[in-house]
């Protein structure tokens with residue numbers, strides 16, 4: 001193929017211009033040499049630092065490393081395969097970024113739990129600057145400022161605090177159950193709205209569905225922006241941070257305009273409802289029920305206190321994070337469980353039998369019944385394992401170099417726990433794709449201590465472990481008991497009365513949701529429905 005004359009004409013003067021400047025001419029090869037040296041030199045230094053090799057992994061290519069082998073869909077399955085080939089740890093490099101996948105309980109426990117002080121940093125993607133996510137503490141580094149967020153979160157959403165929000169949970173749950181009885185075909189939207197409204201009410205103390213829905217739409221846009229941003233290869237700016245400087249008006253910069261608009265919403269959701277809550281406090285308006293924001297504002301020092309400004313920013317950030325971090329994760333967990341129950345009528349019947357014997361026929365289950373329902377508890381464990389909401393959790397980054405099992409772990413490495421692989425390890429969980437709550441119980445119906453509790457990994461690890469797990473578990477337990485006690489759940493039927501089989505399919509996102517499915521959810525009997533409709 002010959003090069004068009006026009007291009008040659010343009011190229012020749014350019015080449016001459018470059019080569020005519022001796023300084024530039026000298027710098028170009030120097031720059032290339034430095035780049036190569038930093039790439040290969042780093043590798044050499046790493047191995048020499050402790051005289052240990054890096055963990056094994058697929059073959060790396062100069063400069064791009066493993067970029068071309070990185071799986072775009074279901075990465076956890078490919079990583080699991082690599083894990084079987086390379087062992088506990090798999091080492092990858094993408095454009096100079098080191099990544100280590102931890103494939104089993106031993107390496108995850110060691111690196112994420114035992115060495116948590118070293119591996120609790122986060123990966124800040126350049127796109128987060130544009131999305132204005134600097135207020136969201138899940139993405140903050142392991143600093144004293146992050147610790148203030150965890151402390152405030154724990155004080156208002158820790159295990160000792162959850163009972164305060166039970167009236168809100170109950171109120172929203174019963175609204176949801178009544179809607180389900182009235183319009184069972186709208187299960188997906190109703191569930192989304194139930195969880196969203198519950199978390200928003202707990203966060204900001206406002207029992208006004210319109211106010212909360214408006215906030216939910218905005219928070220949803222931020223979640224969507226984050227989900228897209230974390231898809232490898234979706235935004236070039238993550239690999240070339242200099243692109244952050246491209247102005248919004250620049251031709252072809254529609255991506256920038258989109259990110260800017262999400263960034264504006266992100267700032268709004270993190271600031272406006274907090275400001276409004278502060279105004280309510282100042283105006284002496286009392287909220288209908290306790291909330292995280294009210295607790296945080298009440299705990300703030302006087303405005304004259306030197307720590308006030310920082311504490312107020314932390315309070316604002318903590319109040320806003322619940323919906324962003326907790327809604328899609330909780331929703332995905334609930335969808336996974338309902339799908340599993342719809343696919344396994346025998347499991348549902350057994351759980352109904354257990355609840356019938358604990359609760360009896362004349363009342364609905366209450367949170368205190370949960371501890372007596374081992375089979376229902378086992379269903380929750382099994383659905384968290386079977387449908388792993390965060391198959392690769394969130395990445396942790398190491399601050400300093402370290403070693404494990406004779407391998408060198410460089411500083412600044414991204415550590416990814418393959419939670420999916422642990423939860424689907426056929427040795428720990430024989431027939432791992434099958435849904436079997438029995439696996440956690442002994443013949444006598446007690447918990448079998450020899451089986452790994454999925455709580456080991458489904459909420460993440462070490463110091464970054466999900467702090468919302470207490471709220472999430474509380475809502476999930478009550479919801480599950482009521483759903484199982486009141487409803488029959490199964491596949492829908494087509495126009496000819498033939499069952500439409502239910503299938504489990506999931507996406508490839510950081511937070512994985514089962515692909516949309518249709519279930520038939522109906523009260524077990526008019527008496528069961530009446531227990532809901534007649535309750536306050």
Ligand code: HEM
Nearest residue numbers: 138322325326329330333389390394459460461464466468
């Ligand atoms: C089924 C429900 C949920 C699941 C499966 C889940 C899972 C996770 C996972 C895997 C992480 C990453 C942990 C790590 O980096 O090791 C995480 C972090 C987090 N979760 Fe959850 N979560 C759930 C519900 C919630 C709820 C309801 C809230 C808030 C009310 C919440 C708030 C957070 C926060 C703030 C973080 C970031 C912690 C940090 O970086 O310090 N989560 N969650």
